[in-house]
Amino acid sequence: DNEWSEVEVTQQGGLPFMGWFVKTLEEEGSQGRDAREFVVEAKWDDDNEWSEVAMPKWLSITTGADVAFYAGKRVSLPERRGKVVVFQTTASRAWFLHRVLRSLICCVLLTLVSMVAAAGRGHEARWLAKFTMAFSLAIQCVSGVCFALEGSILAMIECFLWIPTYLTVVLALFWEKRFLHFLLLSVVADVAAVSVQACLVDGEYTASFFRNNVPVQGCVLFCLMLWVKVSRWHALQKSRKLVEKDQKQYERVWTMHVGCDREEATLRLLENKVASINLRGHVCRQHERKRFNEITSVSHGWTTQTPDFLLDSLGFRTVPNTIDLSRPVTSLDQLYACASVVNAIVLDKLKTWALQSDGMFPLESASGVQTELEFRRWSDVEGTQDEELVKWSCLKKYHRATEKVTRSYGYDTSRLLDVCRHAIIFETIKDLSRCLDVIVGDTDVSIERIKNRFSRAYDPDESAGYRDFSINLRLVTPETIALGVEAHVCEVQLILKSFANIKTLNGHKRYIAWRNWRGL
Numbered sequence: 001d002n003e004w005s006e007v008e009v010t011q012q013g014g015l016p017f018m019g020w021f022v023k024t025l026e027e028e029g030s031q032g033r034d035a036r037e038f039v040v041e042a043k044w045d046d047d048n049e050w051s052e053v054a055m056p057k058w059l060s061i062t063t064g065a066d067v068a069f070y071a072g073k074r075v076s077l078p079e080r081r082g083k084v085v086v087f088q089t090t091a092s093r094a095w096f097l098h099r100v101l102r103s104l105i106c107c108v109l110l111t112l113v114s115m116v117a118a119a120g121r122g123h124e125a126r127w128l129a130k131f132t133m134a135f136s137l138a139i140q141c142v143s144g145v146c147f148a149l150e151g152s153i154l155a156m157i158e159c160f161l162w163i164p165t166y167l168t169v170v171l172a173l174f175w176e177k178r179f180l181h182f183l184l185l186s187v188v189a190d191v192a193a194v195s196v197q198a199c200l201v202d203g204e205y206t207a208s209f210f211r212n213n214v215p216v217q218g219c220v221l222f223c224l225m226l227w228v229k230v231s232r233w234h235a236l237q238k239s240r241k242l243v244e245k246d247q248k249q250y251e252r253v254w255t256m257h258v259g260c261d262r263e264e265a266t267l268r269l270l271e272n273k274v275a276s277i278n279l280r281g282h283v284c285r286q287h288e289r290k291r292f293n294e295i296t297s298v299s300h301g302w303t304t305q306t307p308d309f310l311l312d313s314l315g316f317r318t319v320p321n322t323i324d325l326s327r328p329v330t331s332l333d334q335l336y337a338c339a340s341v342v343n344a345i346v347l348d349k350l351k352t353w354a355l356q357s358d359g360m361f362p363l364e365s366a367s368g369v370q371t372e373l374e375f376r377r378w379s380d381v382e383g384t385q386d387e388e389l390v391k392w393s394c395l396k397k398y399h400r401a402t403e404k405v406t407r408s409y410g411y412d413t414s415r416l417l418d419v420c421r422h423a424i425i426f427e428t429i430k431d432l433s434r435c436l437d438v439i440v441g442d443t444d445v446s447i448e449r450i451k452n453r454f455s456r457a458y459d460p461d462e463s464a465g466y467r468d469f470s471i472n473l474r475l476v477t478p479e480t481i482a483l484g485v486e487a488h489v490c491e492v493q494l495i496l497k498s499f500a501n502i503k504t505l506n507g508h509k510r511y512i513a514w515r516n517w518r519g520l
Contacts, residue, residue: 014044019088020054026082037073056087057154057200094146098159102139106132123406130173137166154200161196164189165217176410183225190218243464243514246502250465253498257429266429267454270469273436274452284449284472285414286329286489289318320481328414332401335413338488339395339420345475346490347392349444350422354378357435359424360497362391375425375497393422417449417472418491425500429454432469432494439471439492446474448489464514466503469494 009015024034040054056075077085109132117125144159165186172182194215198206257263329335353359360375363386373391381387396419409415426432439445451470453463460467471492480486495503503511 019086021084021086022077023085024077024081024083028081030081031079034077035075037075039073054087092147092150092152094143094150094152094155097146098139098143102136102143105139106136109135123411126173130170133166133170133173137163137170140166157200158193158197161193162190165193169221180225180228183221183228187218187222187225190215190221194218239514243510246510247460247465249502250460250467250499253496253502254460254465254467257496257498263429266433267456270429270433270436271452271455273433273440274450274455277440277447277450279447279449284417284489286335286417287323287325287414287487288327288329289320289484289487290322290324290327292317292319318484320484321476321486323487328412330413332398332405332413332416335401335416335419335488336395336398338485339490341483342475342480342485342488342490343395343420345477345480345485346420346422346492349442349475350424350492351378351382353435353438353442354424355382356438357424357426358431359426359435361425362500363389364391365389373500375500395419396421417489420488421491421493423468423493423495423500425495425497427497429496432496435494436469436471439473444475444477446476448472448474464511466511467499468496 020040022035022038024030038056039052041050042053043050055073057072077083109128113125113128113132116128140159140163144156144163147153147156147159168182168186168189172179172186175182258267354361355378358377358379360377361381362373363376363381365374376386381390396416401416401419405411405413405416424435426435440447449472452458453460453467454469458467471494472489473492474486474489476486480488
């Protein structure tokens, strides 16, 4: 009972084996005398050292080169007398599925991801990487089920222990804003998986298990997370130094405005006006019109339109002056088409608002050599030769629009609200506040959103110290309705001249570099 028995098999040139079997004792009442521990050891003829090659408890997928890692010599044999128990060390189909097929396919897919990314197709490479990790997670689950069906309980447990690691990596790829958080969870899950596996191993083999099963994946992910953190910190530091002087100038100008009692009172009045404006309850997005076949009410008065059977059959005929909140705009080309149409109409409105509030616009140099921008009131420029020198804002550059949609909006095109954007410059906050009153009182304007960067609660670090008053609005006029662009959201910025002087020329170039370093 307490002594070791040995069976020695000698074979010239070595003996390959696929496993071994143990038979319980024959006579009744011998249950307590069955083998409790046993191992299989081997040595070469010219070697005096015996080495373990098999044990009853083993994990089949823990090492790279070996089929099995032998996890312990303790075992419980069945109560039935004369029962033959077979222990196999060969790789099963589940092992082949998990270690060979999964690794091969993932290697091919990751190579393809690298090739697609090198070709400049970042969006496609990102989705292919997501598919690769999701595929790996699925194979992990299937392998665990296969091990369970084969009766390899330890291998099944090990498979399922790795599922949280793969799951957190998949979530990190799909939820990019929480990438580092999920990456950290993946590291913890990897270390926890190895630790739990060690608990399945007999105590005397735990240290050996850790030596052979270092959490490499967790270490790699931790290094990746650390590299991302350090790179991000370095980029933020570099971007901060880039605009440090400009930010100090903005803060100095802002302190000057806030320090003036009259300006301070106007700022408080401006905040109260913003609070009193009745904005729409829905999230501000670019939306399409409602489709004609989806309108059941005749209150819109459009049921008398001449039927267009082609558009009606395709479901493309829309109802003017309606917004379908369930159908956001998904095409950047559509946004630019609408913006190019509505731009001229917004420009006419801009002149009217500036005329009523002493608003200014930048003028280009008549000589063509631009050293710094000159700002003139529209009331002084309108109808004169200088009117041709006014530098009007153009549509947002296409590459910047694409950059903003991918970087900041998670490929949601409907969140891009400033393809058509204009600015009015003001000498004082009082004039700016007066322009807000004019815009709010315009019956052709539907205000969708307001960003008051002059608010005392605003954090200037978010825009490198720069402040303005931004209004997202729609123009609902007979002209825009007839042209089908009354649902398009534009942006009008109300800017103080003291801030505009710093923003122009080289200051704006530094801001763009700051924005790129921060990934905005």
